[in-house]
Amino acid sequence: MTEQQEPKKAPRPKIPRQKMPEQSAIERAHNFYEVALGYTNDLALLEASRCLRCKKPYCMKGCPVEIDIPDFIEMIKQGDLIGASWKIKEKNSLPRIAGRVCPQETQCEATCVLNKKGKGEPCAIGRLERFVADWAAQHAADELPELPKPTGHKVAVVGSGPAGLTLAGGLIKKGIAVTVMEALHELGGVLVYGIPEFRLPKAIVKAEIDELRRLGVEFKTNWVVGRVETVDDLLEKHDCVFIGTGAGAPLFLRIPGENLNGVYSANEYLTRSNLMRAYMFPEADTPIAKGRRVVVFGGGNVAMDSARTALRLGAEEVTIVYRRTMAELPARAEETHHAEEEGIKFKLLTAPLEILGNEAGWIVGIRCQEMELGEPDESGRRRPVPVEGKLFDIECDTAIVAIGNAANPLVPSTTKNLETNKWGNIVADLETGKTSRDRIWAGGDIVTGAATVILAMGAGRKAANSVMQTFGVS
Amino acid sequence: MGSVVGAKRWPPHAPLCLNSFGSTLVAVVILQVKVLLGDPCPFADIIATHHASIGEEVFSMFEILEKARIGPGVHRAVISALEIARAHRPGQFVILRCYDQGERIPLTIADKDSEKGTITLVWQEVGVTTYHFGTMEVGERLQDLCGPLGKPTHIENFGTVVGVGGGIGIAPLYPITKGMMAAGNHVISIIGARTEGLLFMTEEMRKVSHELLISTDDGSYGIHGFVTQVLKDLIDKGTKVDMVVAIGPVPMMKAVANLTRGYNLPTVVSLNPIMVDGTGMCGACRVEVGGKTMFGCVDGPEFDGHLVDFDLLTKRLAMYKGPELIALNRFRETERGCKCSIPGGGA
Numbered sequence: 001m002t003e004q005q006e007p008k009k010a011p012r013p014k015i016p017r018q019k020m021p022e023q024s025a026i027e028r029a030h031n032f033y034e035v036a037l038g039y040t041n042d043l044a045l046l047e048a049s050r051c052l053r054c055k056k057p058y059c060m061k062g063c064p065v066e067i068d069i070p071d072f073i074e075m076i077k078q079g080d081l082i083g084a085s086w087k088i089k090e091k092n093s094l095p096r097i098a099g100r101v102c103p104q105e106t107q108c109e110a111t112c113v114l115n116k117k118g119k120g121e122p123c124a125i126g127r128l129e130r131f132v133a134d135w136a137a138q139h140a141a142d143e144l145p146e147l148p149k150p151t152g153h154k155v156a157v158v159g160s161g162p163a164g165l166t167l168a169g170g171l172i173k174k175g176i177a178v179t180v181m182e183a184l185h186e187l188g189g190v191l192v193y194g195i196p197e198f199r200l201p202k203a204i205v206k207a208e209i210d211e212l213r214r215l216g217v218e219f220k221t222n223w224v225v226g227r228v229e230t231v232d233d234l235l236e237k238h239d240c241v242f243i244g245t246g247a248g249a250p251l252f253l254r255i256p257g258e259n260l261n262g263v264y265s266a267n268e269y270l271t272r273s274n275l276m277r278a279y280m281f282p283e284a285d286t287p288i289a290k291g292r293r294v295v296v297f298g299g300g301n302v303a304m305d306s307a308r309t310a311l312r313l314g315a316e317e318v319t320i321v322y323r324r325t326m327a328e329l330p331a332r333a334e335e336t337h338h339a340e341e342e343g344i345k346f347k348l349l350t351a352p353l354e355i356l357g358n359e360a361g362w363i364v365g366i367r368c369q370e371m372e373l374g375e376p377d378e379s380g381r382r383r384p385v386p387v388e389g390k391l392f393d394i395e396c397d398t399a400i401v402a403i404g405n406a407a408n409p410l411v412p413s414t415t416k417n418l419e420t421n422k423w424g425n426i427v428a429d430l431e432t433g434k435t436s437r438d439r440i441w442a443g444g445d446i447v448t449g450a451a452t453v454i455l456a457m458g459a460g461r462k463a464a465n466s467v468m469q470t471f472g473v474s
Numbered sequence: 475m476g477s478v479v480g481a482k483r484w485p486p487h488a489p490l491c492l493n494s495f496g497s498t499l500v501a502v503v504i505l506q507v508k509v510l511l512g513d514p515c516p517f518a519d520i521i522a523t524h525h526a527s528i529g530e531e532v533f534s535m536f537e538i539l540e541k542a543r544i545g546p547g548v549h550r551a552v553i554s555a556l557e558i559a560r561a562h563r564p565g566q567f568v569i570l571r572c573y574d575q576g577e578r579i580p581l582t583i584a585d586k587d588s589e590k591g592t593i594t595l596v597w598q599e600v601g602v603t604t605y606h607f608g609t610m611e612v613g614e615r616l617q618d619l620c621g622p623l624g625k626p627t628h629i630e631n632f633g634t635v636v637g638v639g640g641g642i643g644i645a646p647l648y649p650i651t652k653g654m655m656a657a658g659n660h661v662i663s664i665i666g667a668r669t670e671g672l673l674f675m676t677e678e679m680r681k682v683s684h685e686l687l688i689s690t691d692d693g694s695y696g697i698h699g700f701v702t703q704v705l706k707d708l709i710d711k712g713t714k715v716d717m718v719v720a721i722g723p724v725p726m727m728k729a730v731a732n733l734t735r736g737y738n739l740p741t742v743v744s745l746n747p748i749m750v751d752g753t754g755m756c757g758a759c760r761v762e763v764g765g766k767t768m769f770g771c772v773d774g775p776e777f778d779g780h781l782v783d784f785d786l787l788t789k790r791l792a793m794y795k796g797p798e799l800i801a802l803n804r805f806r807e808t809e810r811g812c813k814c815s816i817p818g819g820g821a
Contacts, residue, residue: 252757285805
């Protein structure tokens with residue numbers, strides 16, 4: 001490539017950022033297969049060649065788990081994909097997942113120098129991560145790193161979501177025994193019940209978890225900590241406990257009619273479709289209301305996932321109802337873009353007042369209030385205020401409430417003296433994951449409130465470091 | 475294991491390797507041709523692998539050790555579940571799945587033996603999963619069994635406790651009356667069913683009650699009438715009652731609550747809303763109690779009967795009537811499904 005022939009001059013990003021092939025919007029709106037298809041080898045090489053290999057790699061500062069980004073991209077350039085894969089896995093045990101669901105545009109790619117100069121688009125680090133990890137899974141799935149001798153320490157992990165899995169991966173590679181407990185029948189937490197198949201195929205989550213299992217991590221499913229045994233029971237048999245139970249208690253709007261049939265929390269809707277595979281009904285036994293006209297409340301990634309799932313289940317019209325404007329929409333730009341492409345409608349500056357129902361107890365519509373943006377609130381976003389007298393109804397047969405999740409109280413409430421805040425989240429040091437109790441660490445959404453997969457992974461990584469430090473393992 | 479092979483083949487469209495750029499192109503072209511040719515599922519071969527790899531771990535500890543049909547469409551099974559038996563307290567339930575594409579359904583634990591590490595479940599054939607479970611035999615294992623879930627019954631010495639059990643509700647009432655008796659209460663149990671053939675666990679109930687009253691709607695056994703009438707007569711006779719626990723079909727619990735409200739008698743009911751995860755994560759089991767939305771799985775399953783909105787519960791329980799029938803009919807056409815009894819209770 002030309003860049004390599006002129007090492008003195010800073011290479012200019014003459015090559016444009018490479019798009020990732022994806023299913024067309026028309027096609028994918030009616031199936032559950034993955035939307036993005038991944039780079040081909042040539043696309044990956046071309047994209048890798050755009051990396052400037054900066055001396056001060058700002059991209060790494062944007063990465064919550066501090067992956068050595070320039071090094072792994074360099075290895076792609078040299079054709080050493082297995083090496084690149086191990087480079088990533090030094091810091092992130094779940095690269096196929098992170099490569100798919102990380103909001104790179106606000107992390108590593110936001111701080112990429114190509115982006116900063118304003119002269120072009122950032123290097124597509126996320127797509128390259130995904131490429132490398134998928135390649136390695138296909139060609140070197142059986143290869144495992146050499147493990148050190150067991151240190152004799154035992155760690156219990158409550159919850160098999162991204163935080164717990166990351167911690168487990170970090171510790172097992174240092175010879176520390178890990179047992180992960182999961183309440184549901186499948187491992188992966190939000191990765192399997194929440195994020196839809198078309199964004200993160202479940203077989204990938206399973207393969208990543210299988211790798212951890214082959215490394216020696218023990219898993220227990222159907223194991224509800226707080227009911228079968230408490231965290232204190234776990235402490236009797238383990239040196240320490242990590243709590244990564246997530247933000248798993250759905251919030252509702254608290255408006256009349258919310259318990260009508262056809263009104264779902266996003267958690268229930270997505271769990272039915274993803275974990276229980278209701279999209280295959282009746283081949284899978286779990287049913288789901290296949291609405292003709294579906295309304296989704298909320299503007300985050302979960303709202304987008306719900307709306308796009310509804311579309312794939314056969315809805316004729318799916319509308320996202322959000323109180324603010326497109327500019328304030330908290331979902332990833334890519335998700336919103338995909339949703340729009342697929343034909344999801346957006347009803348902005350709209351707040352639901354009441355859910356309307358019929359005699360049989362089924363939803364028939366939503367009474368809405370038109371809003372406008374007023375003064376900024378404490379979050380800095382302009383607060384939506386009602387426009388007086390502007391009420392209207394939206395006809396629908398299914399509604400999905402995707403306005404966020406609170407902490408599930410089961411583990412905090414059954415663990416004595418574990419400090420929580422007023423929202424029920426566990427109080428933990430954000431740098432170490434240490435809680436108010438000795439030998440108990442916590443991280444992910446149960447500490448921060450609902451956030452992203454990669455932030456939970458970052459918390460798992462930091463807690464793993466802190467645990468190792470406490471054990472004197474380096 | 476097959477799962478690893480399946481995993482390796484996924485995703486189908488990821489690039490293959492650096493020195494065979496062409497092969498990726500070939501794969502993409504084949505896919506496009508499939509799409510152009512109107513193949514309704516161009517990924518079918520790959521997806522098949524994918525689904526085979528999911529739910530691969532069929533190993534399960536939850537073996538069925540004993541099983542009996544104790545009434546028309548009613549089964550009782552003893553299942554090996556060491557940890558659940560150890561942790562269980564009266565009033566709690568489990569969530570189970572029969573096989574890898576099965577639903578999660580809640581069933582209240584009817585009894586346990588913590589020494590042997592077993593629990594007893596009693597269920598009536600209603601939907602696809604209860605029918606499926608009904609066809610399972612001794613030696614087979616449940617795919618998943620999760621519990622104990624829900625808040626245990628509040629048990630203390632109240633004085634005199636009346637347990638009212640209707641139909642299938644007799645099974646979950648049993649451990650509660652047992653616990654109430656052990657706590658020193660005087661326990662009066664009223665159990666009833668439509669007809670004699672639908673009564674079960676009468677001898678077990680007799681052992682955990684100081685007095686046992688049995689009624690049938692058609693008078694074929696015991697007192698002729700509803701359990702509510704028996705309860706009313708008991709109260710009107712001047713029996714001092716400190717606490718009522720009522721478990722059974724929604725109309726029965728509603729009738730008991732309406733009756734005891736007039737006498738200002740504290741009444742606990744155990745609700746059976748539709749659930750998915752059973753740990754407070756999804757909210758499928760929303761019930762209204764005293765005007766407040768609560769989750770049946772973590773706030774319950776037991777609530778103050780005087781505050782429960784039973785009409786809402788009835789409507790929500792009917793939410794999947796249509797799909798449930800589709801799933802059941804489909805199941806009945808399978809080899810296993812042929813084994814299940816005739817719907818509607820024919821013996």
